[in-house]
Amino acid sequence: MAMILVLSISPLFSALIVITPSGTGDDTNLIQNALDELDAGDTLELNWDFIHKRTIYLGSDFTWI
Secondary structure, rough: OOEEEEOOOOOOOEEEEEEEOOOOOOOOHHHHHHHHOOOOOOEEEOOOOOOOOOOOOOOOOOOOO
């Protein structure tokens, strides 16, 4: 079963960033790095099942859809 999670900051000049699990057992850094690189309007799509063993920090201006 695949899980798709989409996160968007705002709709202006958006880009779609898609990441897939690394297969290493902990994808925290992969997810956090992708989140840190998001610009206003970008959307992050997580394809498949991710494992994270540490806290992922989100900015206060994120919108979950």
